[in-house]
Amino acid sequence: MPGGRLTQRERQHIAAGLAGKLSYAEIARRLDRPTSTISREIARNGGPGGYRPQQAQLATVQRAQRGTPAPPRAAEAPGGTMEEEIIELAVRSGLPRMTARVHVDLLLSEDGRRTAAELTRRLKVSPASVSVAVNFLVEHGYVRRERDPLRRRDIYVVDDDAWYHSIVISSRQTLEAAQASTAAVQTYGPESPVGQRLAKVGAFLEQVSLDMLESADRCRRLLA
Template sequence: MPGGRLTQQERRRIAAGLADGLSYAEIGRRLERPTSTISREVTRNGGPGGYRSRSAHEATVRRARRGAAAPSRADDRSPGGVAQETIIDLAVRSGMPRMMARVHVDLLLSEDGRRTAAELVGRLKVSPASVSVAVNALVEHGYVRRERDPQRRRDVYVVDDQAWYHSVAISARQTRESARAAMAAAEVLGPDSPVGERLLRAGTFLERVVDDMRESADRWRTLLM
């Protein structure tokens, strides 16, 4: 399977595939590329209706030149840097630790959704320990997966479209565990007691929400393929 950055010829084939109404998955199969690579390429360069192979290739070259000497967060006031900080701030406000959010967003905005620990340390200008804690948490929550590079004997951290599905599944499982714990406590305390009744209502509510989450995630998972 081809690796590395997309070539200009591949981008022309992506544009042709979009014009023919092909799905990201089908375009990826024809190019022997992951679906996530195609969807990320199109999303970053105008979307399905505005993707142009030449402008996409030129934009990628410009980003690569800027990325060769990535500025620190404080110094990067370009539109891309401001947008990246906005996404990080939104993630932090939703409850994600800032370092975890910075690593996640840097992976999301990378060309192929892959970084080594050393690359993350260099780009974010933080300690290896900080990156290690952040990526371990991201893996645990299903946002990122860890792959092993057997040639260089190092870990590679990967984010792809399916990560969104897996993170929802993990969140649903954890919420279901909380629901069952509440309902079990209600049984011990007595479902007719004030506390037992309150816990039973909470557990039932959480179980219904989890059922809806899983059903919705399964129904719409094809959008990520």
């Protein structure tokens, strides 16, 4: 694995990867660099929405000439490393990185509440990026949207009950997939290899989703 500072060519590859909606991990894999190197580089130089390879290269050269260290990331502040680890776990579980960043910022806020403007300012990203992320989180039950009637703005809230709703939504989506698999059995024939396979998949997914719904209802009291 190569070490040392990133080259201008590598920074151009990073910009191309961001434009192509690649994850930090995929960009790092293609450059044979640690994912932490890529995430640190992007965070230092405008974030995913404002990264410019030429400016990043120039900033690195200027820092080297001054002999001063690069400004620390927010993730390097006390508790920041843990925040980054939580984001990486969320990304590995399937959340888009920007969505994971928004979710974790909400989770770690004092009262679990942020406006879109606060998220945009804190994460140093565009309002459009925040909008896409919070819409995903609301749709999947991780966050709920409240309206501030006085200032005519949305407030995004993550509370204890959000975990229950996210599991219920996910389980119902799995149940829909189970029902679709079961319905497709008749199309291919219950005695055909495909029909038998679909029947097994449908039965499995249905049982798992029903068990999850039952478990969520039974354990919801732990969130009270």
